[in-house]
Amino acid sequence: MAQILIIEDDDRIRETTGLLLEDEGYDVVGAASGEDGLAAFERAPAACVIVDLMLPGMNGFDCCRELRKRSDVPIIMLTARTDPFDVVAGLEAGADDYVTKPFHAKELTARVRALLRRARAGGGSETTPRKVIRFGDVEVRVDEGVVLKGQSAITLTKTEFRLLCKMAEHPGRLFSREALLDKVWGYSYLGDGKLVDAHVHRLRAKVEDDPSNPKHVVTVRGLGYKVVT
Amino acid sequence: MLTFAMIGLLAVTAMSTATYGLARGYLLSQRQTSAVRQAQANARLVRNLLRTPNPDIPQLLGSLGTPAAGRAMVRVDSAWFAASAGLGPEVLPPELRSLVVERRQPARQRYRNNGQPVVAVGIPLDDDDAYFELFPLVELSRTLTTLRYSLLASAGFALVGSLTLGYWASRRVLRPVLDIGRAAASIAAGRLDARLDAAGDEELFALASGFNSMVDSLQDRIERDARFASDVSHELRSPLTTLRSAVEIMQRRRQEMHPRSVRALDLLTEEVDRFERLVTDLLEISRYDAGVAPLELEPVDLPALVRRVLRDEGAAVVSVEVDAPSEESQVVLVDRRRVEHSISNLVRNASAHAGGAVAAGVVVGVDSVSLYVEDRGPGVAPADREAVFQRFFRGSTAGRRSSSDGVGLGLALVHEQARLHGGQVWVEEVRPSGARFVIQLPRRSP
Numbered sequence: 001m002a003q004i005l006i007i008e009d010d011d012r013i014r015e016t017t018g019l020l021l022e023d024e025g026y027d028v029v030g031a032a033s034g035e036d037g038l039a040a041f042e043r044a045p046a047a048c049v050i051v052d053l054m055l056p057g058m059n060g061f062d063c064c065r066e067l068r069k070r071s072d073v074p075i076i077m078l079t080a081r082t083d084p085f086d087v088v089a090g091l092e093a094g095a096d097d098y099v100t101k102p103f104h105a106k107e108l109t110a111r112v113r114a115l116l117r118r119a120r121a122g123g124g125s126e127t128t129p130r131k132v133i134r135f136g137d138v139e140v141r142v143d144e145g146v147v148l149k150g151q152s153a154i155t156l157t158k159t160e161f162r163l164l165c166k167m168a169e170h171p172g173r174l175f176s177r178e179a180l181l182d183k184v185w186g187y188s189y190l191g192d193g194k195l196v197d198a199h200v201h202r203l204r205a206k207v208e209d210d211p212s213n214p215k216h217v218v219t220v221r222g223l224g225y226k227v228v229t
Numbered sequence: 230m231l232t233f234a235m236i237g238l239l240a241v242t243a244m245s246t247a248t249y250g251l252a253r254g255y256l257l258s259q260r261q262t263s264a265v266r267q268a269q270a271n272a273r274l275v276r277n278l279l280r281t282p283n284p285d286i287p288q289l290l291g292s293l294g295t296p297a298a299g300r301a302m303v304r305v306d307s308a309w310f311a312a313s314a315g316l317g318p319e320v321l322p323p324e325l326r327s328l329v330v331e332r333r334q335p336a337r338q339r340y341r342n343n344g345q346p347v348v349a350v351g352i353p354l355d356d357d358d359a360y361f362e363l364f365p366l367v368e369l370s371r372t373l374t375t376l377r378y379s380l381l382a383s384a385g386f387a388l389v390g391s392l393t394l395g396y397w398a399s400r401r402v403l404r405p406v407l408d409i410g411r412a413a414a415s416i417a418a419g420r421l422d423a424r425l426d427a428a429g430d431e432e433l434f435a436l437a438s439g440f441n442s443m444v445d446s447l448q449d450r451i452e453r454d455a456r457f458a459s460d461v462s463h464e465l466r467s468p469l470t471t472l473r474s475a476v477e478i479m480q481r482r483r484q485e486m487h488p489r490s491v492r493a494l495d496l497l498t499e500e501v502d503r504f505e506r507l508v509t510d511l512l513e514i515s516r517y518d519a520g521v522a523p524l525e526l527e528p529v530d531l532p533a534l535v536r537r538v539l540r541d542e543g544a545a546v547v548s549v550e551v552d553a554p555s556e557e558s559q560v561v562l563v564d565r566r567r568v569e570h571s572i573s574n575l576v577r578n579a580s581a582h583a584g585g586a587v588a589a590g591v592v593v594g595v596d597s598v599s600l601y602v603e604d605r606g607p608g609v610a611p612a613d614r615e616a617v618f619q620r621f622f623r624g625s626t627a628g629r630r631s632s633s634d635g636v637g638l639g640l641a642l643v644h645e646q647a648r649l650h651g652g653q654v655w656v657e658e659v660r661p662s663g664a665r666f667v668i669q670l671p672r673r674s675p
Contacts (some may be wrong), residue, residue, distance in 0.1 A: 010467050016474035023481060080466045102470040102505055105477040192566070193527060221675075223528070 002116055003027040005046035007037030007063060008078065009055050013101075017050070020105050021112065034058030038066055045071060047119065048112055052078045053090055061093040068094035072157045074115035076108070091198030096159045097185065098195075114186040119158055133168040135216050135229035138207050140168055149207060159184065160203050163196075167217070167227040176224040200225055237391025245380040253373055257339075261348055264364040265337055268350035272360040275303055279354060286310045302361040303354075304330060321361055325351050329359045339366070346370045405433045409440060419520050421448040455519035462512035469508060472501050510638035513570075514620070517645045524649050526562040528675035531591045534565070535600060538572040539589060544580070550590030558593045562673035567646040568600070571654075574639040575602040575666045582606055583664060597652070598672045605663040609656050617656060618644040643668065 004026045008014040011032070018028040029046060031037035034055050041049065049067060053060035064075055077095040079086055087098055097111050133140040139148040142165055147154050156164065163184045167175055175183075177193040185195065200219075204211040218228055271293050278289050290301050290312040301312045302321075309318050318326060325338040329351030337350045346366040353359050408425055415423040424444060425437040476498050483491050516522045532551045539546050553559045572589075579586040583606020592599040609617055616622055620641040643666070647654040652670035659665050 010471075012471040013467060013474070016471050016478065019478050020474050023478060080463060101466045102473045105474060223675075 001025055001027050002047035003029060003044065004112065005029050005031065005037060005040055005049045007031045007034060007049065007055065007060075008052040009033060010052070013052075017108070020108065024109050024112075026112070034060070034063035034066075037063060041067065041070070041073075046073065048074045048076070048115055050076045050078060050108075050112075051095070053086060054080060061089060064090065064093035064095050068157070072155070074119055074158065076111055076115065078103075087194055088198050091195065092202065094157065094202075096157065110187055115159075117186070118162060133165075133171075135168065135171065135227060136207075136209075138216065140164060142169075147207070154206050156203070156206060160199060160206070163199050164203055164207070164217075164227075167225065171227050171229045174220050174224055174226050179224070196225070232395075237395065238388050241384045241387040241391070245384045249373075249377060249380055252376055256369055256372065260364070260366065260369050261337060261339070264348050264362075265335075265350050267364075268352060268360070268362045269335075271301060271362060272352040272354065275301075275360050276354045279303075279305065279358065300363045300365075302363075304357075304359045304361075306356075306358070316363070320363065321349055321351070325349055325361075329353055329361070330357060333357075405436060409436070412440070412444075416444055416447070421451060421520070452519060455515050458511055458515035459519065462508045462515065465504075465508045469501070469505050473505065476501050507637060510642055514638055514642055514645060517649070522645075522649055525564050525566070526673065527565055528560050529563050529565045529568065530560050531563075531568075531593075531598060531600060532559055534569060535572055535589050535591060538569055539576060539586070542573055542576045542580075544576050544586045544589075546586050546589050550588065553591065553593035558674075559591065560675055561593070561598050561670075562675050563650060563670060564646075567649065568668075568670075571643045571646045571668055572600060572602065574643050575668075578639055578666070579604040579606070579664075583608075587663070594672065596672055597669050599667050599669045601665050601667045603659055603663060603665045605659070608658055608662055608664045614656050618654065640666075 004021055006014055006017055006021075006028060008017065008030070009032050014030045014032070018030055021028050029040055029044070031040045034051075035058055037049070037051070038058075040046075051060045051063050051067075055063065058066075060077055064077065067073060067075060074097075075095045077090045077098045078101060079090065079098055080101045090098055096115055099108050099111060131142050133142065137150050141147070145161060147156055147161065147164065163180065166180065166183050167173075177196045180196050181187065181192075184199075200217060201211075204214050204217050208214045208216060216228055217225060219225055274293065275289060278284050279286075286303060286305060287310060290303065290310060293301055293312070300316070302316055302318070303310045304318070311317050320342050322338055322340055325336055328334050328336045330353070333353040335350075335352045337348055339346070339348045341347070342349075342363065346369070348364045348366055349361060350364065351359055351361045405425070412423045412425055421444070424441050476494070479486075479494050480498065483494060486494065513522075532549050535549050539549070551559065576586045576589075579602055583604035585604065586602050587605050588601075588603040590601050592601075613622075618640045621637045622640065644654050647668050647670065650670045652668065654666070654668045657665050657667065
């Protein structure tokens, strides 16, 4: 069964969260600090990582970044705050999704399940009208899960890749935030627009020539996003 | 400031007028004295010559000193002799002439001859002869004109100066007062970081720094209170997370439990829910108190939002009533999370106190949008219709507390959230029985 790594310094939360996930049939490994968590990930890469943002020593943001350097493993962050700044900063650091404490079991397990399902399905979508999508100097090889910019391959996380494919498959079509949450994350009512915004922002940093003046992944003010070839 | 300038102007005018008057009087009397002295000397000379037999009067006049040569006249035996053409008895004022010739008195008179200011001096000689001399005052009058202009100019400068000085001084005196007024107003409006600039003026330093330290301690206290509530709620989140997860793990195994344990578990679960809501609300309201609740506007389809909240809350409302000019007009810029929270608070309030929400709706007006939730409960007593939005409000019908009572902060948060949007919230009566809670927000189109 898939292994999940929980990096959380509060022993009780770590234990109960572990029990919850074990109930769902996952193998759970716990780590009480960012350093321990990274070491555990090195020993045995988990299928999904849950990171608390407020950790002693290496904080959750840095931990996310370090994990991202090594892997595109799905990351869910736990935050005690509803402060939007923290959420956005965590997503910028590379997290795929977030849960605010105190969370409901179904909130967390639904996210874990959705992320694992996507990871297993690979980046590609189930029905692909075109196998290779090009816009600007970017080439998306949907089946291979590869994105080239110019001649060099660029690294996208699975969520970023999925987001790019969903939009690029239908150039010019407008996607609302809700639609993207539904198609990319797989649960519209649990997520929120910030999740989409932060991922689009990260995606632009990787595929646009000038991320502050995007030419291909553009915002349709007040409505959502679309890809322009 | 105007007073200052007026006083300045008055002082300058008085000074200039006095200076001019004194200078003019002094210069004139100087000139006249010297004219009289010179005329007396010339008259003495003429008298001596006239006493000689057969005096040659024209030559006599010519022999007088150069300046007098063109300006002297002599009356000898009723005949007039002048040193140059254009002079004669007719240039002399008649009063002067009669005074000197008939009454035998030396006299002088200042007047204008052919437009030129002059002073004429007349001195009686022997018999009814007389000597007259005209002294031009052109030089003097030019000097006086120059003096007048320069005094006027300096008065002008002084006026401008006093205006500037007055403006500056009044600004300087009034500015701190205005500053304090402004600072106090912005502090009252919630901007606790407003301070006075204590640097600069020594006399005002005490006032400004006193004011600032008062605001410092005020801010400190407000922030400490807000932080305390926020810290407490934060600290409660970790144990709540554990509680919540533990309860859910047990709930999954309720079939394995003794019925009495199941009942206890259900009570525990309910209380954890309530506790969690309270902590979340407390954290939220402390953010309003600390003034750190940002309004995050995004386009939201309001009827869709209300429907979703009703579904999530499991409310029995069948359909959402919509009154809007068009489908697009239902999409309005609001803070989605806060509006969702408000509607869900209203729905929860209805189920806790009034048997549940029975209707909900969205009304899109010209400048505002209204969202409402209705129930068929006992309604809210008119006396409580404002107080119901206060924190931890307990109705005047206290004593009928049910287990689900104690929404506590819910309606207060609805109120704060509406206010943050620049809107308002109220409760009205529904006939025959019930209450309608209305949130009215300004309509911002995307």
